Amino acid sequence: MTGETTLALDRPLLLVGCGKMGGAMLDGWLARGLVPARTYVVEPAGAPALSARGVHVVAGLAELPADLDPAAVIVAVKPQTMDKVLPALAPLAGARTLVLSIAAGKRIALFEAALGAGVPVVRAMPNTPAAVGRGMTVLVAGAAAGPAERDLAGRLCAAVGATGWVDDEGLIDVVTALSGGGPAYVFLLIETLAKAGAAAGLDPALAMRLARETVIGSGELARLSPEPADQLRRNVTSPAGTTERALNVLMAADGLQPLFDRAIAAAAARSRELAG
Numbered sequence: 001m002t003g004e005t006t007l008a009l010d011r012p013l014l015l016v017g018c019g020k021m022g023g024a025m026l027d028g029w030l031a032r033g034l035v036p037a038r039t040y041v042v043e044p045a046g047a048p049a050l051s052a053r054g055v056h057v058v059a060g061l062a063e064l065p066a067d068l069d070p071a072a073v074i075v076a077v078k079p080q081t082m083d084k085v086l087p088a089l090a091p092l093a094g095a096r097t098l099v100l101s102i103a104a105g106k107r108i109a110l111f112e113a114a115l116g117a118g119v120p121v122v123r124a125m126p127n128t129p130a131a132v133g134r135g136m137t138v139l140v141a142g143a144a145a146g147p148a149e150r151d152l153a154g155r156l157c158a159a160v161g162a163t164g165w166v167d168d169e170g171l172i173d174v175v176t177a178l179s180g181g182g183p184a185y186v187f188l189l190i191e192t193l194a195k196a197g198a199a200a201g202l203d204p205a206l207a208m209r210l211a212r213e214t215v216i217g218s219g220e221l222a223r224l225s226p227e228p229a230d231q232l233r234r235n236v237t238s239p240a241g242t243t244e245r246a247l248n249v250l251m252a253a254d255g256l257q258p259l260f261d262r263a264i265a266a267a268a269a270r271s272r273e274l275a276g
């Protein structure tokens with residue numbers, strides 16, 4: 001599912017934590033019909049740009065209207081802040097309010113233990129391209145999340161990009177490592193390609209432009225072409241040509257695959273640690 005979803009909600013939406021990821025999703029939601037006047041954001045540092053657009057921004061949960069009754073509370077604070085935030089969220093939680101957490105590591109059971117076993121919890125792992133409507137979010141639902149809450153969680157995430165569901169929450173650690181953090185690896189690819197080009201003699205600004213446009217163009221080709229990634233790679237690789245020489249390095253036994261195997265395993269292990 002990718003998103004032309006519109007977000008006409010019949011009750012308010014509450015975003016707790018409006019940093020890089022929560023802010024990226026909120027931008028996407030507002031662009032897709034979320035009504036600013038029915039949107040509440042808890043952000044200790046404030047968010048003047050959002051206030052100017054009509055969103056209600058408060059510095060702490062205690063400042064919210066007592067009768068808020070949100071359709072969904074999106075929890076987008078750092079995992080390390082969760083222990084402090086969850087007890088304060090309890091008064092807002094109930095059987096008819098979806099709790100959608102995007103925090104790395106933090107398990108559904110933690111939310112249910114803090115907020116009540118009957119509280120519908122969905123855990124999602126988005127990524128920052130959500131800011132431009134091209135996110136990838138994987139969701140997993142807790143036992144108390146029924147069809148209506150799953151549908152709402154799915155629509156919130158589909159409004160900012162592609163979505164998928166898993167049944168096994170344990171998989172979210174690997175999802176976090178792959179697509180949650182994945183944009184960072186792609187941006188690192190741009191940086192390293194540009195540095196390699198500059199080291200080989202190109203003007204650094206030109207090398208950066210070539211690296212950036214190459215990743216952008218390749219991403220767009222991967223999106224629009226029916227061919228799988230390995231065929232798109234072969235299409236570039238002329239027999240006995242130049243790319244083949246580079247791929248001999250990148251696809252060697254000690255090349256990119258074992259490096260990414262280690263990187264993904266390290267990130268997934270950190271996600272498991274953050275559960276704690």
Ligand SMILES: NC(=O)C1=CN([C@@H]2O[C@H](COP(=O)(O)OP(=O)(O)OC[C@H]3O[C@@H](n4cnc5c(N)ncnc54)[C@H](OP(=O)(O)O)[C@@H]3O)[C@@H](O)[C@H]2O)C=CC1
Pocket residue numbers: 016017018019020021022023042043044045060061076077078079081084085102103104125126127128180181
């Ligand atoms: N960044 C990413 O690419 C992704 C992040 N995530 C997850 O999203 C969550 C947020 O990450 P990210 O956006 O990067 O982090 P940020 O630090 O950018 O955002 C967290 C925000 O929460 C605010 N905050 C801190 N304490 C409270 C509080 N008590 N109540 C309300 N808000 C509070 C912070 O304010 P202040 O800075 O003033 O403390 C900050 O603005 C994390 O759990 C992360 O695992 C998931 C997928 C991708």
Ligand SMILES: O=C(O)[C@@H]1CCC=N1
Pocket residue numbers: 104176180181
């Ligand atoms: O680095 C992190 O912990 C978060 C989760 C996935 C992307 N950023």
